[in-house]
Amino acid sequence: MNNYKFFTLSKHTYSGLYVVNQKIFWILIVLFSIVSCKKEGAGGIGMFDLKYTLTYDLKDKGQVLSLWDDIHTISTLQGVVNREEPRLFVNYVVESGIEIDSYWWNKYRQQGEWLHGKDTIVYNDIVTLIEAYQNDFDGVVVYDSDIAATSNVASAVAGIENLIAIRYDKSPGSLYDRLVAKGPKLPVKVWLIHEDGTPLFSGQGDIPGTNRKSTGSIKNDPYIWFIENYMKTNRCNGKFGAYYIDQKWRENPQATVVNHHTLTNHDFFVSKRAFFFDLSPWGDEPATDDPEQAVGTDLATLKEFLSEAYRLNKGEKMCHIGGFPAWAFKYTTHAGGSHDDVPTEWEFSRIISAYNAFKDADAIGYGALANASFWQHFPLEEKYAQKWVTQDELKKRGYLTEDGKVDCENREFMIFYVGDYDASSWITQRTPTIWDHPDRGKLPLMWSISPVLERRAPMVMHNFRKTATRNDYFAAADNGAGYLMPGMLQEPRDISGLPCGLDAWAEHCKKYYDKWGLSITGFVIDGYAPGLSSKGLDCYASFSPNGIVPQKVPLTLLHGNMPVLRSDEDIQQEPKEAAQRIAQRVADRPIPFHWFRNILKTPGWYVEVMDELDKINPNIELLDAPTFFELYRIWLKQNPDAANGGIPVQ
Known part of the structure; x- marks a missing residue:
């Protein structure tokens, strides 16, 4: 990249700084002292390259977990720190051999463009990155690796509570181990799993933290918990929802392009304090990822989400839902269901439309999007006129x-x-x-x-x-x-x-x-x-x-x-x-x-x-x-x- 001041941070160097030479040593010290400030202009735009995860072996469960953890945590971090200003940028999406995020970054680094002359700081290690922004978030929401829906709930909670999401995993070297158990020992503010690693949600009895009976579905109960604690208490933004695949992605990461975990898409919706969900729109069969649930359980929860969003919006504003049915993984004939892809797309559209919601259709194939929380601050012109013919x-x-x-x-x-x-x-x-x-x-x-x-x-x-x-x-x-x-x-x-x-x-x-x-x-x-x-x-x-x-x-x-x-x-x-x-x-x-x-x-x-x-x-x-x-x-x-x-x- 050209036309900007370039610094690199690594946890293995003095105060996390790579000293380019002694002549600018004190300048770098000053920059480091303010890198964690909330003003982008003070410390520069943080840069982190996630493309290393594209080299992981998707047949290796350990590497799949590492991929998931790094991208999920960084995406929630982006959503929080980019909420008010563009402060953290990642490189991740590659299509037809083209690095898409670099393509857009370089376009607007040119002379006279929005990013020209902006200082940047490149982070080479995820722990160093998190530590650099530690003063910008309030702690961690920890979720359950064995209850897939809790990953989506964690993203929603992260946005509302100003947290980052981390999967519970006490294995040595896991992200949880490096950030919560050790390292900076980030404080956990919300647990979606018991602290001893046993499940918080059971799919039976009462749903913890609510006055609601279990839906009978260990998938749906975490969503009901969120609705009761964040939507019905008016803490969630009903104008934005996020329909992205949960941790079930890890069971079949090669079903389509690797980036369709769509974790990079979370950042924008975290920044908007949106609700997150992954539910079947079909009311005539159990969701394919939860076959033991009563028929229509997913649909009932989906309608409750949408109804609450409508209430929060007072029926006056539309709800913007990012995402699309993950048809290669769930809810269709590809996953053991009885419905084809397009009918599932249409049924989901039919349901959400009945509650004044529309989708921004990040569909499989080209569904991954990074840095939307960053680009949302791009200065558009007031109007872009077009001429009609006479x-x-x-x-x-x-x-x-x-x-x-x-x-x-x-x-x-x-x-x-x-x-x-x-x-x-x-x-x-x-x-x-x-x-x-x-x-x-x-x-x-x-x-x-x-x-x-x-x-x-x-x-x-x-x-x-x-x-x-x-x-x-x-x-x-x-x-x-x-x-x-x-x-x-x-x-x-x-x-x-x-x-x-x-x-x-x-x-x-x-x-x-x-x-x-x-x-x-x-x-x-x-x-x-x-x-x-x-x-x-x-x-x-x-x-x-x-x-x-x-x-x-x-x-x-x-x-x-x-x-x-x-x-x-x-x-x-x-x-x-x-x-x-x-x-x-x-x-x-x-x-x-x-x-x-x-x-x-x-x-x-x-x-x-x-x-x-x-x-x-x-x-x-x-x-x-x-x-x-x-x-x-x-x-x-x-x-x-x-x-x-x-x-x-x-």
Whole structure:
């Protein structure tokens, strides 16, 4: 790294400092004396490289434990010390051979950027790191290695109580041994296990520390304990929840990419004093990780979490849930359940939406995200405007006749939903390989990105806008400023019994759409929820006036002045096959406007598809988003049957 003052700390050197030379010795002493102060500007930004854990043997249980312990403890430390200022940064996530955290760090170390000139202190040892920040947290929450759910409860408690989470393990050399039993002997403020190592939770009798009877599930009882002690006492922040896998990950760490323990994702939610959970959304079978529980126990606890969050938010604010069903590990056919992956995704979305909650979908594959607690302090601009097209411009470009009619003769208009960018982790990991592709800008593309991702990945969102070409236009991803199923906001809400949540959703979305210059919602996943009612469409018209693309609507519709187009197929094939399928769908459809969804495709893929498509049907035109939706709106006004939803779906 360049352009900054660089120091290294190690526990094996004088006062923890590596003395570069005597000339600057006293400067280093002064820096060390203030490194534990709470002002980032005084001591510099702490740096710690966690990539050593990527070399661990995942078949070795001891190394898996060490990986888990180091990353979990450091992530909770980050959440606490980065709450008010950006003070601790880690390097961990690697994708396609690219060190993602270094990629973003280096981008904003450049001249004139946010991190330029900031002092840093590099820590090479986890104990030294913890000791350096010891004055910034109040102690430790210790959790039970044998009760998986306690790791998530520990993260939640850490955020609320200003603690770091450490797994109980008296083995010589364990992190607990080095930090609690020995070394700095950090004080334990909350025990989620008895001090002698016996379980605090048994799944029987009364739940300790509460007036509640056991759920009969040793998995669920710790969550009920948390709800009683932190949510019902109004100590938890109901605006944020974290849905990440618990310690069960250690039983099958090779089920997918190694970083999908998603422990690095905890830091942001620790900083927000969020609740953490890992529960099945299914009410028709026991959770696959707790097969002895009564059917529906996980679902009941999930609903209690969501109900309490709704109460804390007074029904006025939406709850932002980071995470996604860990389908490779739990709750699906992959783990012995009866439900497939997408149905599990949709059922979870259906449930949380009934309580005014949405997810920031850190899904398997690219689900790991580090340093969100650090980047949350990135200074965004007040607004990022986008220009809409005028009818005069459409006439000059030959899309409208002189009398204002859409010229559809021998023309088929098409747009790609360039997605799925509904997760902070996905946009952070895939920018180098997708956004930075040299073919970006050759074609008009509608990049569909959830604006609420500015909370955890503001530096990515800013970079998109500052490096966009004239052919890059932005719409909101599914299903607005967050991924929920809007039909579940509409009354009646059988799952929750709560009043209509459409106003809360509209208010939430409006501020993000306004800030990011958005007026199109590129896709609305209805899933297992009801389709949008007239009130639901009114809701979207209030913040997405230039168009929406839901699943459960007529083929064409004009709602007030908002164009509504029914979504069509996902196109994920190789370019030649993709072009053939697009051409076939265009030929089959009775209207001249066509939408296709694509997931994590590079600009080069789109160029190849369009080259192939031109060979099959040169009358198909790929349009920029404003042109597509404005032409569609004008066409709807000129075709009453289409505007009223009268054209049958093919």
